[in-house]
Amino acid sequence: MSDIIAADQLRLLIERIERLEEEKKGIADDIKDxxxxxxxxxxxxxxxxxxxxxxxxxxxxxxxAEALLETYKQALGLD
Known part of the structure; x- marks a missing residue:
């Protein structure tokens, strides 16, 4: 019985992940737009x-990060 419950839980988790992956793809497409x-x-x-x-x-x-970028730019004479 517990094997059936574990398999059902696993299937539900995988289906949730698949739905979220589809939503993520949709959001990525929206961002691209x-x-x-x-x-x-x-x-x-x-x-x-x-x-x-x-x-x-x-x-x-x-x-x-900005300070480090400025330091590198100065070291390379990019100012």
Missing amino acids: VYGEAKSTGFDVKTIRSIVRLRKMEKHHREE
């Missing part, structure tokens, strides 16, 4: 992606 809209409006998508990535970071991590 928004980037396409931004590009067609004249915005630079690469810059928007950078801003999105920066906004995900905690402030102190963002400041650390």
